[in-house]
Every structure is written in structure tokens, then in C-alpha cells.
Amino acid sequence: MxxxxxxxxxxxxxxxxxxxxxxxxxxxxxxxxxxxxxxxxxxxxxxxxxxxxxxxxxxxxxxxxxxxxxxxxxxxxxxxxxxxxxxxxxxxxxxxxxxxxxxxxxxxxxxxxxxxxxxxxxxxxxxxxxxxxxxxxxxxxxxxxxxxxxxxxxxDLVLRENFFTRVYAHHDWHTLKLSGLSRHKLTEFHARYKYLLLAHCPKLYRELGPMLADSSKPLAEVAEHYFIKFMEALGHKASRNNHTSALQHIQGYFKKSLNKKQKAELSQAIMDYRNGLKPLLVPLTLINHYLQEFPSPYIAQQVYLNPHPQELKLRYAY
Structure with a gap:
């Protein structure tokens, strides 16, 4: 092979x-x-x-x-x-x-x-x-x-974005496997994909965590079952409501860093997106900007913010 x-x-x-x-x-x-x-x-x-x-x-x-x-x-x-x-x-x-x-x-x-x-x-x-x-x-x-x-x-821009999100995630998983699997690496992988999974399928996201916590099964078996459910979750098209939920969760990490004006600006950008007035890129751009000003290692590692190269222009569907 x-x-x-x-x-x-x-x-x-x-x-x-x-x-x-x-x-x-x-x-x-x-x-x-x-x-x-x-x-x-x-x-x-x-x-x-x-x-x-x-x-x-x-x-x-x-x-x-x-x-x-x-x-x-x-x-x-x-x-x-x-x-x-x-x-x-x-x-x-x-x-x-x-x-x-x-x-x-x-x-x-x-x-x-x-x-x-x-x-x-x-x-x-x-x-x-x-x-x-x-x-x-x-x-x-x-x-x-x-x-x-x-x-x-x-x-179809939605199908296109979903396809390449899965392509890059599939590639990421196999890169992880080549590096040598461990329970710690699996947990880190899952943590990086938290908000992307929430945007695609909250139900399956909630099932994936307990799978990794089950130490009674061999690592290879856990990893195989996890990957099947992981790709199934990303196969669901992300919805506007689920995107909004993911954005609001991320927003919570900035509540002690942003001033009143900045909080209002980010909240408004998220609501405008939810109501179809602005594209997803608007709140994402604000979040990435605030990450530069107020670093948060956990949020910075989230695949959700950059699931594929910006040059592919895939997020114009939302």
C-alpha cells in the first residue's frame, strides 16, 4: 500500500x-x-x-x-x-x-x-x-x-464547502494516525474539532466525547469507531442555527477581554449572520481579529475558524 x-x-x-x-x-x-x-x-x-x-x-x-x-x-x-x-x-x-x-x-x-x-x-x-x-x-x-x-x-456552494471541509478533516485524521495514535492525541484531535462538529451535527458531537472516554476498549477499536462517527457528523451540512451556536460559544471566551463596544460589535455581527443579513465571514473575521489582540490558545487551535485555505473561497455559501 x-x-x-x-x-x-x-x-x-x-x-x-x-x-x-x-x-x-x-x-x-x-x-x-x-x-x-x-x-x-x-x-x-x-x-x-x-x-x-x-x-x-x-x-x-x-x-x-x-x-x-x-x-x-x-x-x-x-x-x-x-x-x-x-x-x-x-x-x-x-x-x-x-x-x-x-x-x-x-x-x-x-x-x-x-x-x-x-x-x-x-x-x-x-x-x-x-x-x-x-x-x-x-x-x-x-x-x-x-x-x-x-x-x-x-x-453548489454549500455542497462544495462541505466536501472540502471533509477532505481536509480526512487528511488531518490520517496525518494523526501516521504520527502514532494515543488516547491523549485522540482527545486533542476531538478538542480541535469541537466547534466544527457543533456546526455540522451537535447530536453526533455529543456522542463522540463519551466514545473517547471509554478506556475499556482497545485504542485501535475506539479510533476506528470514532472516525466513522466523526466523518458522519461532518457529512451533515452545517446550518445557520448551528453556526450561530458555535459562534456564540466562541464569543464566550472573549467576555473578560472585550470592552463593551467590542462585545456589542461581535454580538451584532453574529445576530446579523443568524438573520441572513451578513455572511459567515463577517463574525469569523471579527473573531480572528480579536484572537490576534487577545490570544486564546484553545480557540486559536479550533479547526472551525480555518477548516480549509482561505484562497479556496469556500465559505461564501453561508
Whole structure:
């Protein structure tokens, strides 16, 4: 297996999104966002399952076909069937991708589509958008905590921010594991993510703490269960109310430091955000400013304040 490198964040990606001419028609689906906006911050690992099993470009298009209860992958005529070959390739390829921190897929593809892939009834051109690509399904099965998104869905600012929040958190966790797990490190990790977890899912945040406090179970078991719940919590989209609650908790750490005017300014910024009058960046900018003036080590270490590089401009969704 590939040894994870803490300072390199690698994303799997459908090769056609990088402009590689691997599609059935000999073309590509180059993503401007991935190539122009994301490329400076990530190292892409391109994969095309169809080329991976030896199909050329151009080539006859393949599709998912439901024959009774059996799902096949074949061309429209049904005389080319790559079901077993494709499944074997995907299982073997995905098993080598344990170093990834996320994956960006091409939509609608019978191999890479994350959802709503057309599944045809055998012998007809009648289909329903109920399928999932073979590679996408294998990724979910082998690496269920891996952040996965379709490129088109990343144009939704909320989905985009949530995806990359999970990517950086996933990377952070594996960096921690490489450094050597201990109960103290797990507790510190949880403490750093307190307010980010509260913004995403307060219920699961409250479940995570007691998990770490259970010393009756082996450390590796505790860590595995914690990570599953941790990524599940971040999978919930942060809400305006939960963000407001997290901001107000952080505000409490400044009650002895700020003067009356500063307290009022921060309170108003938080309320304006809650009421949809100002973006999340306004109270966050104030908090980061006050942190410079009135240092608080506990708040300064909170991932919530900077869950991903500002240059990615991901917090404009809130």
C-alpha cells in the first residue's frame, strides 16, 4: 500500500475531468474549476476504469443493463459485455487508493457516476436514473468514510464547502494516525474539532466525547469507531442555527477581554449572520481579529475558524 504523506493532499478524479481524451467518443469533459481553481492546492490521481480495462478511445459506449435481477455493463447491442472485467478492475484499483483524501467523479457515467446513472431494461432503450457507477459503488464499499462528490455538484456552494471541509478533516485524521495514535492525541484531535462538529451535527458531537472516554476498549477499536462517527457528523451540512451556536460559544471566551463596544460589535455581527443579513465571514473575521489582540490558545487551535485555505473561497455559501 502507498504510504500516506502528511503534507500532500491527493484527490482521486475521473481522468476525463482533467482533459484527458478517454471518453467513448474520443473526447473529454475538462473541468475548468478542477483544473484552474483546485489544481494549485491538490495533487490529482486520475483514473478511467474503461481505459483501465483496455477499451480504446473512441470506442462503443457502454451502459448499465438490468437483466432480470442481474446488473450487467455492456454496449447497446449487448454483444460486448465487460461486467466481470470492470468489477475486478475497480476492486483492485480502489484497494490501492488508501492514500486519497477525497474523490471527484464525472456525473452520469456507468462507471463513475455517483448517483442517477441510467439503468436500462435488457433488450430495450427504456431506462431509469436509479444506478450508481461501478467505480463509485466500489469506492463507497471499500472506503465508506472517503469524501466523494461529482464535479457538477461542486457548483453548489454549500455542497462544495462541505466536501472540502471533509477532505481536509480526512487528511488531518490520517496525518494523526501516521504520527502514532494515543488516547491523549485522540482527545486533542476531538478538542480541535469541537466547534466544527457543533456546526455540522451537535447530536453526533455529543456522542463522540463519551466514545473517547471509554478506556475499556482497545485504542485501535475506539479510533476506528470514532472516525466513522466523526466523518458522519461532518457529512451533515452545517446550518445557520448551528453556526450561530458555535459562534456564540466562541464569543464566550472573549467576555473578560472585550470592552463593551467590542462585545456589542461581535454580538451584532453574529445576530446579523443568524438573520441572513451578513455572511459567515463577517463574525469569523471579527473573531480572528480579536484572537490576534487577545490570544486564546484553545480557540486559536479550533479547526472551525480555518477548516480549509482561505484562497479556496469556500465559505461564501453561508
Amino acid at each position: 502507498y504510504k500516506f504523506e502528511p503534507q500532500r493532499i491527493r484527490l482521486g478524479i475521473s481522468a476525463c475531468l482533467l482533459g484527458e481524451k478517454v471518453r467513448f467518443d474520443g473526447g473529454h469533459k475538462r473541468s475548468v474549476y478542477c483544473n484552474n481553481e483546485l489544481a494549485p492546492y491538490f495533487e490529482f490521481v486520475p483514473v478511467c476504469p474503461e481505459v483501465g480495462i483496455g477499451l480504446g478511445a473512441p470506442r462503443p459506449s457502454i451502459r448499465q443493463v438490468l437483466d432480470g435481477d442481474i446488473l450487467r455493463v455492456q454496449n447497446a447491442k449487448g454483444d460486448i459485455d465487460v461486467t466481470e472485467k470492470l468489477q475486478q478492475y475497480c476492486e483492485q484499483k480502489v484497494a490501492t487508493l488508501d492514500f486519497l483524501s477525497g474523490y471527484i467523479l464525472c456525473a452520469k457515467s456507468p462507471t463513475c457516476g455517483m448517483e442517477r446513472v441510467t439503468v436500462y431494461k435488457a433488450g430495450t432503450n427504456n431506462g431509469s436514473k436509479t444506478g450508481i457507477g461501478v467505480l463509485a459503488a466500489t469506492l463507497h464499499q471499500q472506503w465508506p468514510q472517503l469524501p466523494i462528490e461529482e464535479e457538477g455538484r461542486l457548483h
